[in-house]
Amino acid sequence: xxxxxxxxxxxxxxxxxxxxxxxxxxxxxxxxxxxxxxxxxxxxxxxxxxxxxxxxxxxxxxxxxxxxxxxxxxxxxxxxxxxxxxxxxxxxxxxxxxxxxxxxxxxxxxxxxxxxxxxxxxxxxxxxxxxxxxxxxxxxxxxxxxxxxxxxxxxxxxxxxxxxxxxxxxxxxxxxxxxxxxxxxxxxxxxxxxxxxxxxxxxxxxxxxxxxxxxxxxxxxxxxxxxxxxxxxxxxxxxxxxxxxxxxxxxxxxxxxxxxxxxxxxxxxxxxxxxxxxxxxxxxxxxxxxxxxxxxxxxxxxxxxxxxxxxxxxxxxxxxxxxxxxxxxxxxxxxxxxxxxxxxxxxxxxxxxxxxxxxxxxxxxxxxxxxxxxxxxxxxxxxxxxxxxxxxxxxxxxxxxxxxxxxxxxxxxxxxxxxxxxxxxxxxxxxxxxxxxxxxxxxxxxxxxxxxxxxxxxxxxxxxxxxxxxxxxxxxxxxxxxxxxxxxxxxxxxxxxxxxxxxxxxxxxxxxxxxxxxxxxxxxxxxxxxxxxxxxxxxxxxxxxxxxxxxxxxxxxxxxxxxxxxxxxxxxxxxxxxxxxxxxxxxxxxxxxxxxxxxxxxxxxxxxxxxxxxxxxxxxxxxxxxxxxxxxxxxxxx
Ligand SMILES: Cc1ncc(C[n+]2csc(CCOP(=O)(O)OP(=O)(O)O)c2C)c(N)n1
Numbered sequence: 001x002x003x004x005x006x007x008x009x010x011x012x013x014x015x016x017x018x019x020x021x022x023x024x025x026x027x028x029x030x031x032x033x034x035x036x037x038x039x040x041x042x043x044x045x046x047x048x049x050x051x052x053x054x055x056x057x058x059x060x061x062x063x064x065x066x067x068x069x070x071x072x073x074x075x076x077x078x079x080x081x082x083x084x085x086x087x088x089x090x091x092x093x094x095x096x097x098x099x100x101x102x103x104x105x106x107x108x109x110x111x112x113x114x115x116x117x118x119x120x121x122x123x124x125x126x127x128x129x130x131x132x133x134x135x136x137x138x139x140x141x142x143x144x145x146x147x148x149x150x151x152x153x154x155x156x157x158x159x160x161x162x163x164x165x166x167x168x169x170x171x172x173x174x175x176x177x178x179x180x181x182x183x184x185x186x187x188x189x190x191x192x193x194x195x196x197x198x199x200x201x202x203x204x205x206x207x208x209x210x211x212x213x214x215x216x217x218x219x220x221x222x223x224x225x226x227x228x229x230x231x232x233x234x235x236x237x238x239x240x241x242x243x244x245x246x247x248x249x250x251x252x253x254x255x256x257x258x259x260x261x262x263x264x265x266x267x268x269x270x271x272x273x274x275x276x277x278x279x280x281x282x283x284x285x286x287x288x289x290x291x292x293x294x295x296x297x298x299x300x301x302x303x304x305x306x307x308x309x310x311x312x313x314x315x316x317x318x319x320x321x322x323x324x325x326x327x328x329x330x331x332x333x334x335x336x337x338x339x340x341x342x343x344x345x346x347x348x349x350x351x352x353x354x355x356x357x358x359x360x361x362x363x364x365x366x367x368x369x370x371x372x373x374x375x376x377x378x379x380x381x382x383x384x385x386x387x388x389x390x391x392x393x394x395x396x397x398x399x400x401x402x403x404x405x406x407x408x409x410x411x412x413x414x415x416x417x418x419x420x421x422x423x424x425x426x427x428x429x430x431x432x433x434x435x436x437x438x439x440x441x442x443x444x445x446x447x448x449x450x451x452x453x454x455x456x457x458x459x460x461x462x463x464x465x466x467x468x469x470x471x472x473x474x475x476x477x478x479x480x481x482x483x484x485x486x487x488x489x490x491x492x493x494x495x496x497x498x499x500x501x502x503x504x505x506x507x508x509x510x511x512x513x514x515x516x517x518x519x520x521x522x523x524x525x526x527x528x529x530x531x532x533x534x535x536x537x538x539x540x541x542x543x544x545x546x547x548x549x550x551x552x553x554x555x556x557x558x559x560x561x562x563x564x565x566x567x568x569x570x571x572x573x574x575x576x577x578x579x580x581x582x583x584x585x586x587x588x589x590x591x592x593x594x595x596x597x598x599x600x601x602x603x604x605x606x607x608x609x610x611x612x613x614x615x616x617x618x619x620x621x622x623x624x625x626x627x628x629x630x631x632x633x634x635x636x637x638x
Contacts, residue, residue, distance in 0.1 A: 013040070013043075014040045016033060016037050016040055017037060017040040017093070017098065018098075020037070020093075020094055021096060022095060023071075023075050023095060023121070026071050027070065031266075031269075034269075035265060037067055038063050038064050038265065041063050041067065041093060041094070042063045042292075042294075044093060044098070044101075045059050045063070045093070046060065046293075046294055046312050047312065048102070049089070049104075050307075050310050050312045051309060052101070052102065052104045053306075053307055053308040053431065054105055054306070054307065054431075055086040055306050056294075056304045056305070056306070057291040057302075057304045057305050058087040058157070058290060058305065059086075059087050059088075059090060061185070061187055061262075061292050062087045062088075062185060062262075063292070063293070064262060064288075065155070065183070065185065065268060065288065066088075066090035066091050066094065067094070068269050068272055069183075070091075070095075072272040072273055072276060073272075074151075075095075076095075076123070077150055078150050078151040079123040079136070079150060080121075080153045080155065081123050081124045081135050081152070081154045082126060082155050083129060083131065083132035083133075083155060083156035083157060083166075084113075084129045084160055085113035085126035086112065086127070086306075087155075087157070088113065088114050088122075091114075091121065092119075095122075096121075097118075097119065105431035105432070105433070105599050106431070106599070106600060107598070107600030107601060107605070108598075109599075111433055111599055112127075112432060112433070113127040113433070114126055123139065125435075126435070127435030127436060128399070128400065128403065129157075129163050129373050130156070130160045130162075130164070130165040132155065132182075133154045133156060133166055133170060133182055134168070134172075136152045136182070137169060137172060140178040140180045141176070151276055151277070152178075152180050152181070153182075153183060154181070154182045155183045156182060156183070157184075157186075157187065158184065158185070158189075158190075158198075159189065159190030159191070159350065159372070159373055161184060162190070162194065162195070162196050162199065162350070162372035162373050163373040163374060164376055170182075170249075170252050173252075173281040174252040174253025174254060176281070178281065179278075179279055179281075180282070181276065181283075182281070182282070182284070183283075183286055184202075184283060184284070184285045184286065185262065186259065186285060186286065186287050186288070187288045188202075189301055189302075190350045190372070190373060191306075191350065191353060191354065192350070192370070194372070195350075195372050201248060205259065205285070254280075254282060254283040255275075255278065255280060255281070256282075257275055257282065257285065258285030258286060259285040259286065260286055260287065261286075262287055263288060268286070271284065272284070290305075296315040302353060303316060323459075323484040323485070324484060324490065325356075325484045326459065326462055326482075326483070326484065327354070327355065327356035328356050329459045329462050329463060330355070330356050330395065330462065331356030331357055331358070331359055331360060332359070332490070333462075333463045333466045334346055334356075334357065334360045334393065334395075334422075334466075335360050335363055337466070337467065337470055337494060338360065338363075338367060341391065344390075344391050344470070345368075345369065345385055345391070345392050346360055346364075346369065346392070346393045346395060347369045347378050347381060347393070347395065348369070349370075349371055349372065349373055349374050349378040350371075350374075351397065352370055355395040355396070355397070355424055356395075369381070375396065375401065375403035375404040376403060376404045376406075376407050378396065379401075379404035379408055379419075382394045382412070383407070383411040383415065386417040386418050391470060392420070393419075393420045393421075393422055393466075394421050395424065396421060397424050397425040397438065398423050398425055398440070398441040398479060399435065399436050399437065401423060402440065402444070408421075408445075408448065408475075412475045413448045413449060416450045416474045417475060418475065419476075420472075420476050421477040422478055422480075423477055423479040423480070426438035426479035426481055426517070426563065427481045427518055427592075428563065428597065428602050429602070430482060430599070430600070430605065431601070433598055434599070437592075437597055438479070438481075438564075439565050439592050440564065440565055441564065442479070442564035442569045443564060443567060443568035443569050443572075444568075445477055445540075446541050446568065446570070446573055448475075451474075451476070452474065452475070452476040452477070452499060452541060453476070453477050453539065453540040454469065454477065454478045454479070455480070455516045455538070455540055455562075455570070456478065456480055456485075457486075457517055457518070457536050457538070458486050458488035459486075459488050460488045460492045461488075461497075461538070462478065462485070463492045463494075464492045464496070464497050465478045465497060465538070466478050467492070467495060467496050468496035468497045468499065479517065480517070480518070481517070481518045481563060485521075497538065500539050500542035501539070501544055501547075502514075502536060502538050502539065502543075502544035502547045502548075503535065503536045503538060504533065504534075504535050504536075504547070504551075505520070505524060505535065506528070506532070506533060508527055508530070508531045509531055509532075509555075510532070510556050510557065510624075511532035511556070511559060511620060511624065512532065512534075512535065512551045512552070512554070512555040512558050513533065513534045513559045513620070514535045514548070514559065514574060515534060515537060515561045515562075516540060516561065516562040517563065518563045519561040519562055519590075519616075520534070520536050521613075522561070522612055522616050523613075525616075525617075526614075526616040530621065532620070533551060533554075535547065535551060537570065540562075540570045540573060543577055548577055549577075549578075549581055552578055552583055553583075555585070557585075557586045557587075557620070557624060558585050559587075559616075560574050560575075560588070560589050560590065560591075561591065561611070561616060562591045563591070563611060564591055564592060565591060565592045565594065566591040566592065570591075571590070571591060572589070574587070575587055588619065588620065588623045590611065
């Protein structure tokens with residue numbers, strides 16, 4: 001960051017930016033003003049994210065691209081579809097949400113991702129990657145069917161381009177006869193350095209003779225008026241076919257342009273102008289740098305990918321030592337288990353840092369596989385490894401495992417293969433919001449034959465359960481929440497737990513609370529307040545049948561508590577079990593509601609959905625309070 005820009009931040013000098021009520025103002029701006037606007041926008045993003053936390057590197061990298069897009073395209077009539085959407089802060093600021101950035105990702109504040117309900121400029125809701133080309137094609141197809149004239153642009157990063165959906169959409173786009181512009185924002189990074197053959201190919205495109213051969217035609221295209229550009233394109237295709245191999249994108253039916261400097265408005269604006277009305281699928285390859293303009297983020301884009309609050313002049317400070325997170329517990333267990341068992345291999349779909357695998361990747365590089373943003377492939381790759389006697393651990397966020405669901409059913413469970421799923425961010429994820437909460441995994445896993453599902457109540461139990469799953473002969477899952485647990489000592493030997501055994505943690509009267517995983521702590525507190533029996537269920541599948549039946553027989557009210565939607569969750573499993581044994585007992589299911597929960601502070605959100613100890617106690621008290629003719633009795637219908 002330059003001295004003057006730092007001074008701008010200090011003096012809050014966003015004079016031009018403050019005149020931008022909507023993108024129409026950007027469209028009217030002169031070239032010099034656009035440069036100033038981009039500078040202010042970058043400073044504003046840095047200043048704002050430093051106060052709220054959020055995605056930083058990716059947003060600093062897309063400032064000029066965003067300015068150029070809103071300058072050249074008639075938004076919102078023209079549709080811009082952002083992939084992942086973590087890089088849309090400049091877009092939000094230019095589309096009327098500058099002041100709202102002060103409450104970015106906070107409860108009742110704006111989301112960190114595009115949302116259709118937030119702005120008409122947010123054409124498609126995202127946060128899971130690789131959807132933009134599909135959505136853009138759908139939008140373009142709808143315009144064609146309705147006879148509407150609008151331009152449609154998908155902006156996708158090289159990381160997101162590695163996802164299967166992006167390939168499926170490209171395959172379709174090549175024959176779809178739709179006018180779609182795909183902008184490939186290539187910064188050679190996913191969250192960590194981008195991996196895979198496509199990434200290597202893009203790097204070759206940048207350095208190879210191909211670029212040199214087509215540069216003169218591209219220069220012409222940059223400055224030409226559209227009719228000339230069309231001629232230039234035909235000429236280029238002719239020349240290109242004779243002297244250079246066509247790009248992968250051209251082979252797929254796209255007209256390929258670039259690569260151009262994505263921080264240079266003099267490249268971006270004329271190029272976008274000249275190609276915006278060309279027919280058919282086009283791909284513009286734009287080169288940007290993550291963290292652009294903020295030296296610390298440029299030097300370490302991984303650390304500055306997602307940040308908490310910090311001071312821009314000094315940068316992020318290493319976090320103060322605190323209780324280890326479940327993610328760290330998993331990462332350490334992975335290394336310990338790998339040291340002991342050479343069959344262990346670990347797979348991540350592009351989440352090395354987030355899933356706590358940096359240490360493992362360093363210590364066991366030959367057994368570490370980052371497969372890119374490719375959850376479906378990650379699961380089936382694991383299945384293949386398991387077929388040959390390896391024991392794969394697929395480390396994956398609950399929300400992203402949703403992408404690999406058929407693979408889980410068809411490739412893993414159906415073949416009863418020993419793949420261990422280490423499912424992080426299970427439950428309320430916090431500031432990333434509805435797209436990232438792990439709200440459904442217990443429901444979608446529980447119905448799968450052969451699956452063993454565990455939910456640890458503390459860090460040590462997490463370690464024990466991972467060992468249990470690893471040594472189990474079939475598919476298994478350990479799901480744990482974001483953040484740290486209760487601070488239990490982490491000293492468990494690598495020995496398995498008895499499968500399907502729960503543990504009574506408190507003996508009480510009248511009420512039995514069956515707590516799953518992260519809910520044990522609040523359930524124990526509620527149990528103290530209500531003198532209730534509290535059970536640490538440990539296993540969601542198989543349930544401890546004998547213990548559940550016994551507890552149900554000895555209490556008037558059975559309460560299930562889980563950090564998963566109530567619908568089809570662990571509590572449903574308990575109800576099904578009781579019904580199967582013809583047991584009648586009053587049951588109360590507590591869990592996540594049947595609606596998408598917004599973003600905000602994790603604890604605040606848990607309280608708001610009734611999953612902290614006070615809310616659990618009051619929900620139970622409420623249930624017990626209504627006058628009932630006689631105390632309910634658990635009775636076996638013989
Ligand atoms: C399906 C899915 N898996 C994983 C993620 C987590 N994730 C968020 S951003 C990101 C990297 C995206 O890289 P790229 O598209 O190149 O954008 P950049 O941040 O480099 O600008 C990943 C893996 C996700 N959002 N969606």
